[in-house]
Amino acid sequence: MGKVTWGFTASLDGFIAGPGHDMSWLEDLAAREHEAHSTEGAGLEDGVVEALAGEVGAIISGRAGYDAALAQRDQRGELTSEAYGGAFSGTEFILTHRPEELAEDPAVVPLDCHVTEAVRRAREAAGAKDVQIISADIARQALEHDLIDEMQVFVAPVFLGDGTRIFEVPGGRRVDWELVGAIPGAARSLGRVYRPRR
Template structure:
């Protein structure tokens, strides 16, 4: 059965994107990371938020463009209420979380459904379907932008630490969402 995992690279002060969704801050922090490589090998499908899908890929136009620096390819599902008029090759647009999760799980073939996007992650937490969180902490403070997780007034979410690893460019932390 496919697990739902939210993964992101985060600045030390808690941001996954800079002001205006800027992702260029990531470039000096990308590179060899065994924990990321293991995660990529476990992913069967991606469920992506529309803002993230439309966002600023720091590797755009290079051979590293795409999820995980171009290291992952496979089924992409984009959660949106505004699907484009023209189809995007290799991408399926879905209208609600339940539909997106069902389609991504079916496509994942038992592998992880990896959530990309803070708002989709928040929706998964609120729906009680998130199984794991993987955070790659980069040694930088952005001072503003999109938070890893933002749920004002929300209830506490308990996590159990599964693994902490270090690579030259980031500290990786893997957590299981506690029931």
């Protein structure tokens, strides 16, 4: 059985999306990086995105991110319109309290359940591959239940000032992490893997 991972690219000031789940900043950075270095963009060497996507058998994402991707589909480029820029080929689960509204979308499996059940079902679908959480809120819930094995972090050289924070808990909550190592091919984006210190 694979790991449950939480993966994201964050701005230097700790946001994974701008206001309204805006991802244009990541598209802009990737385009500039591609022009300057002839790589896949966003500080990644060729083949890194495909290699990371190949390890993932299921994704868990949130309804707000799903809705934003649909609403912004005309503004989003290849990198942020689909998971792993379209390189992902597993099952995507969307946690929502209104699953019937997504019943017509064959690309996703809507779930209305507790995060522990969502992770269980995603693990089952992923088989020997990893489960990737791509929602800050769902990751926070999963951390509360000790469900995350690893965190994959990429850093983008930009300040956003507002948006979706990496980790936000009213009143605060400390979670300690230990460095596992660098992500090969992601040196320019400071790609790192951490695991919770248990």
